[in-house]
Amino acid sequence: MKIRLTMVSIICLFIFLLPCISAQAIVKKENDINRNFGIDLTGYKLYSFGEFNQLDYKITPLTQLFLGIVQTEGEWINEPRLYIKGNKGYFHLLKADGTNVLYTVEKSGDFWRIIDVKRKKISRITVSKQLLKEVVIELLLEPISKEVENYYKEPKLWYRGSEKILEIKKDTTNYTFYVTVQIQTFEGAHNPPY
Secondary structure, three states: OHHHHHHHHHHHHHHHHHHHHHHHHHHHHHHHHHHHHOOOOOOOEEEOHHHHOOHHHOOOHHHHHHHHHHHHHOOOEEEEEEEEEOOEEEEEEEOOOOEEEEEEEEEEOOEEEEEEEEEEEOOOOOOOHHHHHHHHHHHOHHHHHHHHHHHHOOOOEEOOOOOEEEEEEEEOOOOEEEEEEEOOEEOOOOOOOO
């Protein structure tokens, strides 16, 4: 009896927490659109794929709009979203190449039509190549040291900061990356004279 009561309590807790988690995810998405396009989505109703099931083969004008835009765009990442408030709305999706697409839609009569399409290419990594190189080299310090020791049969020092990444190969079957790095080794102390 006590186990059953505990299980019912846990299930009730999950039932109450799930809507909170969903609401947080929706707010984050709305903030992304606001940040990228400067649009306030307060009061807009969110529609996603799940809203447009075609039971009994009834295709509403809103379903026709949603599926038409999805078919036009072809491919995307994440889930496309439609925001509607009254007779006005926005359709938002993110393409695989980093393009942020926003359709402005409007209802005229019984049908929805596209008013405007905005595309913004967003930088997926806002980090300089130099910084990325430093991160890769930092992650490879131990393997580089081991390879230098294997090659010379003793540990050697090298000039930090002068490393060059010559080649990066990807083994798609094992999802392994092979990085060829050029370094310049030296022996003894190399402090500047004082």
